[in-house]
Amino acid sequence: xxxxxxxxxxxxxxxxxxxxxxxxxxxxxxxxxxxxxxxxxxxxxxxxxxxxxxxxxxxxxxxxxxxxxxxxxxxxxxxxxxxxxxxxxxxxxxxxxxxxxxxxxxxxxxxxxxxxxxxxxxxxxxxxxxxxxxxxxxxxxxxxxxxxxxxxxxxxxxxxxxxxxxxxxxxxxxxxxxxxxxxxxxxxx
Ligand code: URA
Numbered sequence: 001x002x003x004x005x006x007x008x009x010x011x012x013x014x015x016x017x018x019x020x021x022x023x024x025x026x027x028x029x030x031x032x033x034x035x036x037x038x039x040x041x042x043x044x045x046x047x048x049x050x051x052x053x054x055x056x057x058x059x060x061x062x063x064x065x066x067x068x069x070x071x072x073x074x075x076x077x078x079x080x081x082x083x084x085x086x087x088x089x090x091x092x093x094x095x096x097x098x099x100x101x102x103x104x105x106x107x108x109x110x111x112x113x114x115x116x117x118x119x120x121x122x123x124x125x126x127x128x129x130x131x132x133x134x135x136x137x138x139x140x141x142x143x144x145x146x147x148x149x150x151x152x153x154x155x156x157x158x159x160x161x162x163x164x165x166x167x168x169x170x171x172x173x174x175x176x177x178x179x180x181x182x183x184x185x186x187x188x189x
Pocket of ligand 1: 041141145146158
């Protein structure tokens with residue numbers, strides 16, 4: 001039976017089981033046989049990472065052609081103005097491709113439900129930051145960070161909160177839930 005794990009990846013954890021230097025890996029948190037990440041999050045990104053033992057489902061979730069929508073909470077340096085948002089929606093050139101966001105929602109501040117990062121972000125005193133919710137369906141490497149850097153707003157914190165219709169709900173950093181086969185079918189169609 002297909003197994004799907006919804007994991008809340010903490011900051012400074014690699015999206016892999018195999019060791020790499022002295023970095024913490026998924027092996028510290030997930031003790032399930034034969035599951036592999038469907039997509040990845042950067043070492044310093046947090047939030048929703050799906051893992052499965054089903055190759056077809058893994059491909060459907062992680063392959064860019066699947067166009068699965070992923071939603072990120074992003075804290076950036078500076079205050080993002082309307083014209084920067086327009087540029088991100090229209091598309092910015094990153095290396096050899098055009099990257100665009102499906103939607104960007106400026107937030108009034110850090111969402112109340114979001115946990116504190118340990119350690120906290122490094123922030124210069126007095127320099128303002130702001131929070132955005134960003135929807136993407138492209139999934140290139142480090143895409144959110146590269147897009148925001150391209151419009152002059154380096155990313156300070158990045159948390160994935162949704163992939164397709166899977167969300168973190170109340171799963172805390174370092175914890176996971178295993179979904180049953182019925183739910184997987186419903187969500188992945
Ligand atoms: N975009 C990024 O820049 N980093 C991630 O970890 C995920 C999306």
